[in-house]
Amino acid sequence: MTGSLLEVIALDVRDAVAAEQGGADRLEVVTDMAADGLSPTPETVAAIAAECPLPQMVMLRIDVSFTADAAVLDRLSREAKALAQAGAAGFVFGFLDGAGTVDLAATEALIHAVSPLPWTFHRAVDHAGDVQAAWRAVRLLPNLATVLTAGAPTGVGDGLPVLKTRAEAGDASIILAGGGLLPQYVPALLDYGVRAFHVGSAVRTSWSEPVDWGLVRRWRTLVDRD
16 A cells, blocks of 8 residues: 555445556445445445455445444344455444434444454544544544544534544544545645545546546545655
8 A cells, every 4th residue: 555545435346446446545335325325235345346356345324324223233233244245344334322422332233243354433423412522432442443534524624623633632543534525635634644535526526427547546646645
């Protein structure tokens, strides 16, 4: 891998191959971006694995909410097993409770279900009632690879101060900056010590169009410019 990690959202094999061609390091594999990304099928993960060597971080999520009861956790645990067998290298999930705090019981249950694979806590952290408290809870969880975060529900542009604060608190190494990430924000993030970046809509003309490898290549160059 080069200086920074570049993760690209992939919906299918075509996206994955284009991401690899453009220089991505890792995929986030999802379906239904109208719902901000839900669990893909094992068939999709297996098809990507057959054509693309990039590690697949696979979404575990069944609806647009950030909550999970026992039935949801049971379903996601079963999905995780099938997705791991299909080729997932890790998973993306994270839950809040009704009060807007990190649901540690739910999150830890799924960590156990996917163990020993690594996982990313997704943007639920940006929607917590107390973002700093949410970070303090998440950062200590086992097998955590990265935290996908914009710093704010509305995107990186509004969340830069939070990302700066978290980096200064020692969390730069686990920040995966994404969610409304635009090229003009990258220099500041690099200055904060952030070295992992996540792009989706920024590398395609629309969600109905495939990943453009040329746009991925531009991001590759941008995030490696220290």
